[in-house]
Amino acid sequence: MNRVGIVGIGNMGGAIAHGLINNKEEIIVSDGSAEKLSEYKSFSNVQIAKDNIDLVEKSKIIILAVKPNLYKTVIDEIKNEFSEDKILISIAPGFTIEKLENLLPNRKIAMIMPNTPALVYESMSAICPNTLLTEGEIEEVKKIFNLIGKVAILEEEYFPAFSGTCGCLPAYVYMFIEAAADGAVLNGMKRFDAYEFIAQSVLGSAKMVLETKKHPGELKDMVTSPGGTTIEGLKVLEEKGFRGSIIDAINATVEKSKNM
Ligand SMILES: NC(=O)c1ccc[n+]([C@@H]2O[C@H](COP(=O)([O-])OP(=O)(O)OC[C@H]3O[C@@H](n4cnc5c(N)ncnc54)[C@H](OP(=O)(O)O)[C@@H]3O)[C@@H](O)[C@H]2O)c1
Incomplete structure (x- = not known):
């Protein structure tokens, strides 16, 4: 068998x-x-x-x-x-x-x-x-x-939250990688190079969370030098509601999974 x-x-x-x-x-x-x-x-x-x-x-x-x-x-x-x-x-x-x-x-x-x-x-x-x-x-x-x-x-009570995040998350990450690559292409990078460079950066960032056990905010601060380039990008993401969109997207998937 x-x-x-x-x-x-x-x-x-x-x-x-x-x-x-x-x-x-x-x-x-x-x-x-x-x-x-x-x-x-x-x-x-x-x-x-x-x-x-x-x-x-x-x-x-x-x-x-x-x-x-x-x-x-x-x-x-x-x-x-x-x-x-x-x-x-x-x-x-x-x-x-x-x-x-x-x-x-x-x-x-x-x-x-x-x-x-x-x-x-x-x-x-x-x-x-x-x-x-x-x-x-x-x-x-x-x-x-x-x-x-x-x-x-x-x-069982945590399953809707789990499936709303982990079940669906790969799609959100792929969308993020695709959008980041579009930004790189806009600035002259070859598209397939961009996918590889960005995907490795996502993989490395996820490993940092898993292996250092540091708070994601602390890891973010480690990349963000005073007056540097990263803070300019973070400011734009905050203005465009990056965090709020992700929270709302996950909440929508959790609600959908509860009502299926
Ligand atoms: N995709 C994800 O990322 C993901 C993540 C977590 C959980 N899930 C869950 O995984 C399940 C499958 O999702 P999926 O995205 O893999 O769907 P899918 O790509 O449509 O795969 C379902 C497969 O089942 C086959 N099938 C249909 N009727 C069947 C039958 N009576 N007997 C045997 N096979 C049959 C389909 O064949 P035909 O195409 O020929 O109909 C198809 O190959 C869903 O319940 C989904 O909620 C999916």
């Missing part, structure tokens, strides 16, 4: 799949699109399921990576095959443990919110298991998601 089955290999399911494949995990995948599935045929550690029921029969941990509007349909389809020893992993925002338990009663379920940097083993995932998972099973699930990045156990 495969340890992990992934239903739906689109953006998120595909990112998780590639993270696991490159870590030599044996997986099984299913998808509505035969074309997408054919891309996985060349991997020796990937089995292509005949359908979602076949996938559930052949795996212990099933990651449901279809769009939230298909959750009910797919759970209804697989629920007869879903024996007590299997674990359903939901990655859809808005699907609370209660909602999932109503769809699949008396079964082991964990809500997990990963993000697409899973593809380069740098996902930030939060896990909230239901009461039926044993400590050992929680560790097993954690180990799987550790193969694609960092993992934190998080109480």
Whole structure:
């Protein structure tokens, strides 16, 4: 039996799949699109399921990576095959443990919110298991998601805030990188050089937060010499409402995830 089955290999399911494949995990995948599935045929550690029921029969941990509007349909389809020893992993925002338990009663379920940097083993995932998972099973699930990045156990009440930030954040960072590159291009830099220089600067800045444990404001002050260039840029960002826009954007995603 495969340890992990992934239903739906689109953006998120595909990112998780590639993270696991490159870590030599044996997986099984299913998808509505035969074309997408054919891309996985060349991997020796990937089995292509005949359908979602076949996938559930052949795996212990099933990651449901279809769009939230298909959750009910797919759970209804697989629920007869879903024996007590299997674990359903939901990655859809808005699907609370209660909602999932109503769809699949008396079964082991964990809500997990990963993000697409899973593809380069740098996902930030939060896990909230239901009461039926044993400590050992929680560790097993954690180990799987550790193969694609960092993992934190998080109480359910913090999930909307987590998915509103970490689930969506990569899109905001890419938009920031694109806009910063436009600024560099405006000043004569070649576009592809700009992407590389700016992305490395974002990566380095994030590492500074993680590794120095200094307050982000202190790190900002370290870049901001009196009368220098950085403070000119910060003044413009404050005037244009940079912080307020980010807070409002995150608040909007959190509200949306609460009401899905
Ligand atoms: N994208 C992210 O950054 C992100 C982050 C965190 C969580 N999530 C969650 O991850 C889930 C998937 O999102 P996504 O962005 O990866 O969506 P997506 O790119 O549309 O991927 C969904 C995949 O599921 C396939 N599919 C549709 N119906 C199916 C069925 N009945 N059985 C098996 N496969 C089926 C789709 O195939 P077709 O295209 O052929 O229909 C598609 O390949 C969502 O619940 C989303 O909320 C996404």
